[in-house]
Amino acid sequence: MMGDMPAASSGATASGEAAASTAAASTAGASATGAELADLLRRSARGDETAFAALYDATSRRLFGLVLRVVRDHAMSEEVTQEVYLDVWRHCARFDPQRGSAISWLMTIAHRTAVDRVRASEASRRRDDAHAATQQDVEFDTTAESAQASLEAQRVRRALTTLTDAQRSAVELAYLGGYTHTEVARLLDLPLGTAKTRIRDGLIRLRDTLGVPA
C-alpha cells in the first residue's frame, strides 16, 4: 500500500510520511534496524539471496506471528507466509524508503494477504467462530505477557492502555482478528458504522502515544 503511493506533494503529506517512518522505525524489532532492513531489501532487489535470507531471519517471527494470528490455521499460515515472502522478493524494487519503513511495508503486505486469504477461503467457518475468537483475543492479551515478550511488545502493550476499551477492542479485532469494521461492530454490539470511527480514533491515539513527533 505504501509502496505505490504517489510522491508527496504537500507539506502535510511530507510531515505525515516522516512521522510514519519514525513510528515504524521503532517497530523494526531487536534484530535489525529500519535502515538495515531497507538495505537488505535493496540488495534483495538485485537478486541477493543471502540478503533476503537475512531479511527473513530478521522479520519472520513478526510476520509469521501476524499471519498466524489472522489466519489461525497453522498450515495455511505457513502457505500465506511463503506467498508473502515470495511476493516481497519479486517486488523488492518497489520498496521506497521515502514512503515508509521496511518493516511497515512488509507488515502491510502480510496483513493484506492474510486478511484476503482468510476472507476468501475461510469466511464461513471463521464467522461461526466469531465469539470464540473474541474470547481468544482476551486470553491472548493476558498470556502473551512473558519473558519472551520483546521490548517493543511491552511498549505497544503500554500504549494500548491509553486507548478506551472500545477503541482497543475495535483495533485489535480489526488488525489482529482480521475482521471488517462491520463484523467488528457486530462483535462489539456497536451501531453499524461506528466501529470504523473507533478503529481510527484508537489508531490515532496509539500513533501519538508510540512517540510520533507532533
Place this chain on the structure above:
Amino acid sequence: MSPDLHHLSGAYAVDALDDAERASFEQHLAGCADCRAEVAELSATAGSLASLAETTPPPSLRASVLSGIAQVRPIPPPTENVAAPADDDEPDAGGTVVPIRRRPRTAWFAAAAAAAVIAIGGLAWSPWSDDTGSQSPMAQVTAAADAMTVSTTKDGATAEVAYSKQLAKAAISVTGMPPAPDGMTYQLWYVGQGGTATPAGLLGVDAEGSGQALLTGQATPTDKVAMTVEPAGGSAQPTTDPLVVLSLA
C-alpha cells in the same frame, strides 16, 4: 472530496473495509494527499501491533521460502513510459506468481469508444499486480482452487479478470489505464446472456494507472465482465460503450 470518506482511513489501514468500500476509498486516496499521509502513519502504527503476536515459524518454512525465491527473479524497478518486452519477462514455470506486465499509458481510453469484445486470453495466477497496494481483490479470487483468469491488452492498457466458479466471484485488475475523466468513474458490470447489465461496483485507478476490484454480486459462468465510464458514483445501467468485455467461460 467527500468528508465522509476521510474517516475510513483507519479501517483501510487495518484492512477492515469490505471490497466495495476498499475500492471506493482507494479511488478517493488517489486524489487525497491528506488521507494518503494518514493511511501511511496508521498502517505503520498498526504494524507495530504485530509485535504482540510474534511466533517463531517452523524451520522448514525458511527452507521453503529460500528455495522458492531461488527460482524466481525479482522484478526490476518500474520504468515510466517504457513498454515491457512482449514476451520475454514471463516467469519460469516454477514460479507461482505471474505479474501483470506494466504497459505504457496510452490513448486506449479515447480509442475505445467502440465496444471491444475481447477473446479469452492466457491463463495466469496473479495474486499481485504491479500495484502492491491493490493486489487483494485478485488474490481473493485466485486463492480458490478453480480460479482462472482471462486477460486482454489493448493499445497498451491491460485488463485481467480472475474468476472462480466455486466462489461465484470475479475480480478485475487493470494496468496502464489513464485516470477516469474529472467527475467520472470506471464502473464494472456483469453482462448476462441476454445482454442485461448488472452493476458490479466501481474500479479506482491510481496515479500509476493500476487498479483492482472485486466485483460485487455473484458471477456466473455465462456472464461477461464489462467496464464502462460513468458519472462519479456510478450508474444503474451503462451509459457509455464498454471499454472492456471479457467472458468468464
